[in-house]
Amino acid sequence: MQIAVAGPVIRGMAWLVDVIIRSIILIALLIALSSIMGSRQSDYSAMGFFLIAQFLLSWFYTTLFEAMTGSTPGKKLYGLWVVHDNATPITWSGALIRNFLRVVDNLPFIYMVGLITMLMDNRFRRLGDLAGGTLVVYRDRTTDSTSFAHNEGLPPPEWLSRDERQAVVDFAERSEQLSPERQQELAGVLSHLLDDDTDAVHTLKSWAHWILRGQTDAQSTRV
Amino acid sequence: MLNQRGFEQQYEKDWARIEATLDSLESWRFSKKRVADNSDLPTLYAALCQQHALAQSRGYSHALTKRLHELITRAHHQLYQNRGHLLYRIIQFLGGGFARAVREQWKLLAISSALFFVTAFICGGFAAYSVDFADLFMGSKNRFALETMYDPARGSIREEGMEDDTNFYMFGFYIMNNISIDFRTFASGILFCVGTVFVLVFNGIQIGAAAGHLSAIGYNETFWGFVSGHSAPELIALCISGAAGLMLGMALIKPGRQTRRLALVRAAKKAVPIIVGAGLMTLLAAFIEAYWSSKELDLSIKISVGVLIWILHILYLCLAGRGRHHHG
Incomplete structure (x- = not known):
């Protein structure tokens, strides 16, 4: 299984989003609490409540989100999530370790220790990730379609290598998402495989069709 | 060797089944989408891993291997998830x-x-x-x-x-x-x-x-x-x-x-x-x-x-x- 680990920049941006979200929550809470203030007792109780909210947000916001959904709202926005280093979902203890150790990664300010550790590690792990056995990785995006509209098959030249055949099919499958001009441009990259006077896009799609299905559907048999 | 379309046709049913099972498992616990029987997930998962490896070694298109890989990741997460009463x-x-x-x-x-x-x-x-x-x-x-x-x-x-x-x-x-x-x-x-x-x-x-x-x-x-x-x-x-x-x-x-x-x-x-x-x-x-x-x-x-x-x-x-x- 392959997973793509996320680097410091995108993680920093996700962190910033989470900081903003937490600030908004605290400000909203302050506004809500100010409405119940009035007597001396309710003033003090509101302050006590605010301190507890601040405590919970600073230690458990990231921990709870990661343990329950795999990523914080900020990470989700950037398509990141946290897994254990064997790609299994993060556990409560993993989430707790990696997030409690933020106080050390945050030394002496704005995650300097964490950044240095990440740059020294080949999987971009900060101290919390090293101790928790966790990785921050990219979530797989939704699959592209494997279909493309073309009904003519042409056998590709036999000297085409395996990688080249794969590239041809990938091109045809992606062509649905590309403008005709961009298709021309990309097909130009493979021009060394083609005769000069042919329509490159058309030829490549025909090859792809042949590679995927064989000459006719009837011929697709096991060898 | 089977070409890619033939390969897809042969296994499409399994993939659709695994996808439905995963959709239901990933949905909210009390959602109507949840199916009762997902006991064949481990078998399907093992087969899926093999099919992914085959697709890779045969040089099938990236879109296909990517789709299979995504299914593997999702199934892996469901199978290795921690469960237990809090x-x-x-x-x-x-x-x-x-x-x-x-x-x-x-x-x-x-x-x-x-x-x-x-x-x-x-x-x-x-x-x-x-x-x-x-x-x-x-x-x-x-x-x-x-x-x-x-x-x-x-x-x-x-x-x-x-x-x-x-x-x-x-x-x-x-x-x-x-x-x-x-x-x-x-x-x-x-x-x-x-x-x-x-x-x-x-x-x-x-x-x-x-x-x-x-x-x-x-x-x-x-x-x-x-x-x-x-x-x-x-x-x-x-x-x-x-x-x-x-x-x-x-x-x-x-x-x-x-x-x-x-x-x-x-x-x-x-x-x-x-x-x-x-x-x-x-x-x-x-x-x-x-x-x-x-x-x-x-x-x-x-x-x-x-x-x-x-x-x-x-x-x-x-x-x-x-x-x-x-x-x-």
Whole structure:
């Protein structure tokens, strides 16, 4: 299984989003609490409540989100999530370790220790990730379609290598998402495989069709 | 060799089935989309991995291998997910899991307790002997503030007439302040124990000096009356947090026959129940401190309750979860 680990920049941006979200929550809470203030007792109780909210947000916001959904709202926005280093979902203890150790990664300010550790590690792990056995990785995006509209098959030249055949099919499958001009441009990259006077896009799609299905559907048999 | 379209046709049914199962498993627990039977997921998952490998080795298109890979990832996450009743686990934890985890680390707990209490007794002794030492340990400004706060002439250690109004505020303050100290004591252990040792010794100096000085000037009723109730959960939890921090540091200093990283991961995992329990103990301490400690009662009652709470804590840590060997 392959997973793509996320680097410091995108993680920093996700962190910033989470900081903003937490600030908004605290400000909203302050506004809500100010409405119940009035007597001396309710003033003090509101302050006590605010301190507890601040405590919970600073230690458990990231921990709870990661343990329950795999990523914080900020990470989700950037398509990141946290897994254990064997790609299994993060556990409560993993989430707790990696997030409690933020106080050390945050030394002496704005995650300097964490950044240095990440740059020294080949999987971009900060101290919390090293101790928790966790990785921050990219979530797989939704699959592209494997279909493309073309009904003519042409056998590709036999000297085409395996990688080249794969590239041809990938091109045809992606062509649905590309403008005709961009298709021309990309097909130009493979021009060394083609005769000069042919329509490159058309030829490549025909090859792809042949590679995927064989000459006719009837011929697709096991060898 | 089968071409790609033939391959897709052959297995499309399995993939659609796995996709439906995953959709339902990923949906909310009570959603209508949930299907009852997903017992064939492991078989389908194993087959899927094989099909993915085949697709890769045969050089099928990236879109196809990517689709299969995504299904594998999703199935992997469903199969290796932790499940278990949270409530059951909490009861298991409080009923003995926590105490067992702490007892297993009795050596480190002894070290962290020694760091704190020995420092506190030494500094307390010196501070009681001479005010100059008290000033050396905490600074004259802090000493004045402390003397004002615990002045028996004032009647109450909180502002006049405010006792009950401020209870909840103080509760919030103690949670924020004291539990955060526990968590920092734990986390800073990863710096080869240095952070943890610093926190323990620093708190030992401050608390010891305060206790020594206030006893020497005869503020026993106010000081010991206030601190006796919550002292057990708060100080024991600090030492337990220290032990959890030392676990991290010792894994790096003395990893044994494994890599430092692996030793750290294992130690951290073992430290989790310990630091969670320490946090809960400090929550209890905050509650006692906010609602009981500031009550004006006879010193003998306050001290007796304080001693009782100490005995209960020690009994709990020594005895809870003994004899039963199931793991929660």
